[in-house]
Amino acid sequence: MSTPANKPASADVWTVRRILEWTTGFLKQKGVESPRLEAELLLAHARQCQRIRLYTDIDDELSEAERTQMRESVQRRARREPLAYIIGTREFYGRSFEVGKGVLIPRPETEILVDACLEHIPREEPRHIAEVGFGSGCIAVTIARQRPRCSVMATDLSPRAMEIATLNVQKLNVADRVTLMAGDVLEPLLDGGVQFDGLISNPPYIREDEREALQPEVAQHEPPEALFAGHDGLDIVRRIAADAPKILKPGGFILLELDPAQCETVSALLQESGFKSTAIRRDLSGTSRIVEGIL
Numbered sequence: 001m002s003t004p005a006n007k008p009a010s011a012d013v014w015t016v017r018r019i020l021e022w023t024t025g026f027l028k029q030k031g032v033e034s035p036r037l038e039a040e041l042l043l044a045h046a047r048q049c050q051r052i053r054l055y056t057d058i059d060d061e062l063s064e065a066e067r068t069q070m071r072e073s074v075q076r077r078a079r080r081e082p083l084a085y086i087i088g089t090r091e092f093y094g095r096s097f098e099v100g101k102g103v104l105i106p107r108p109e110t111e112i113l114v115d116a117c118l119e120h121i122p123r124e125e126p127r128h129i130a131e132v133g134f135g136s137g138c139i140a141v142t143i144a145r146q147r148p149r150c151s152v153m154a155t156d157l158s159p160r161a162m163e164i165a166t167l168n169v170q171k172l173n174v175a176d177r178v179t180l181m182a183g184d185v186l187e188p189l190l191d192g193g194v195q196f197d198g199l200i201s202n203p204p205y206i207r208e209d210e211r212e213a214l215q216p217e218v219a220q221h222e223p224p225e226a227l228f229a230g231h232d233g234l235d236i237v238r239r240i241a242a243d244a245p246k247i248l249k250p251g252g253f254i255l256l257e258l259d260p261a262q263c264e265t266v267s268a269l270l271q272e273s274g275f276k277s278t279a280i281r282r283d284l285s286g287t288s289r290i291v292e293g294i295l
């Protein structure tokens, strides 16, 4: 809807331009890191258009419904609720995943974990992969989409994760090859009789005493069970390391995303559990991020 030529763009008219400027200033005041980008994403969501359209429609006046939606979204973001929860989706590996309160928002670092896993999986050969802690389903779904003959069995304790990951598995058409199982760490897979080629996990690994140092978006809005794992952050990793050899084929691989400070310790843990070789992989900034083991 364009502003009629005879209607002056006054301070009372909420055009795209004006609301972007106002929202950017407001979010900046509230400590949001990329206020202009986020203002654009919130407005594109309210107008149900692509971000680029805001610039072709820069002098359009917002409808009442768009203004109401924008007001609510901006208030939520000002309370430091993550943008992804407000707009309901997050890009991961070039695909749009549904996200929502109660489920960890996929992080760009985790794409590197997925890349490391794909290196182990030939494109045209069948492979069975296990995952602990599927969350939104971003890892399991991406592996299945990138490797059409691969199947993934993934566990998570959270009912909300089950709800959202189920949506993503269906939306991204991998329900025939991704099985989501409710359960604790590897328990649902221990008696299933399947021997896996690889096990992947981005487990909860933050130490309890790091809670205070986290951004409000994370500490106040993301699910604690997806973040924290005891006094040293390794409660879940220890259980994965202990049980992994029971479900992996000889020569099978494990890949774990961790805090850089945990990588050496976890490498040693895997060796104690029977992994013959281990290696630490770095992310694009050169920081240790992933521990890999071969059984």
Ligand SMILES: C[S@@+](CC[C@H](N)C(=O)[O-])C[C@H]1O[C@@H](n2cnc3c(N)ncnc32)[C@H](O)[C@@H]1O
Pocket (backbone or CB within 6 Å): 104, 105, 106, 107, 110, 132, 133, 134, 135, 136, 137, 138, 139, 155, 156, 157, 158, 161, 183, 184, 185, 186, 202, 203, 204, 205, 225, 226, 227, 236
């Ligand atoms: C860091 S999140 C990772 C989510 C997703 N895989 C990703 O990379 O975005 C960890 C996940 O592990 C799940 N989790 C925590 N404790 C668990 C347990 N004991 N057994 C299975 N899953 C668990 C959480 O619910 C959460 O979804």
